[in-house]
Amino acid sequence: MGLTKTEAFTEQQNELANLAKALGHPARIAIIEHLLKVNTCVCGDLVDELPLAQATVSQHLRELKTMGLIKGNIEGTSVCYCIDTTRWQKVRDQFMRLLNQCCIPNDTCC
Amino acid sequence: MGLTKTEAFTEQQNELANLAKALGHPARIAIIEHLLKVNTCVCGDLVDELPLAQATVSQHLRELKTMGLIKGNIEGTSVCYCIDTTRWQKVRDQFMRLLNQCCIPNDTCC
């Protein structure tokens, strides 16, 4: 065990869960927030920005890249990162679909 | 290590990351989706609904409860669960604040 039973859930459920998981670390939230603010920045800026070792930042960047949330472009010796805007909108829509379904405040229970 | 450096990030960043983490498992997404659909249900219904053992479902429910996303009310021998609607709206707002900040599609890089 220790292994999520992925095959037991729908593709949409897994997708959303994986996106949520990618955002499920304060460093990755901080990276996204920074990129949203500055629009574009070089990897080294993020290493300076965050109180984590370079290797750790690189790992978080990879996770965000794997989920398609950010893109990286090589520019000489450095790598320029930014949000993948089209993807970002789709991600937003996926979260919205869940979050906007606000249930009726229920007196039945709770 | 293996321990998130929580103190290095803002409270807001940690809050959002923890919320995202709570949603970062397909079973917990499924639980939330089910509760949004039926508004209110008994724990046993969720155990039937999900392809997981009772103990596992209970554990996922506890995580959602810890983050305040759901509430549970004892009703005889069973426990009635539902979304915490006021909390849910605040959670939605926290995600929105991040997700709605869509950066300008940039030609600078990426």
Added chain:
DNA sequence: TATATTAATCGTAATATTGCAATATATAAA
């Protein structure tokens, strides 16, 4: 009271995540 029924908790095994030092890789500058 004895026995179900329901859900939480405990204990444990398997796996995943986090973080970092060390190293590798790749390009730029001297």
Added chain:
DNA sequence: TTTATATATTGCAATATTACGATTAATATA
């Protein structure tokens, strides 16, 4: 070509998560 700079990758230790059987606790029913 050598050296510096910027990132990625590897390897590893510490901790967290996932899953489940077994047990416990609490209420209902016979």
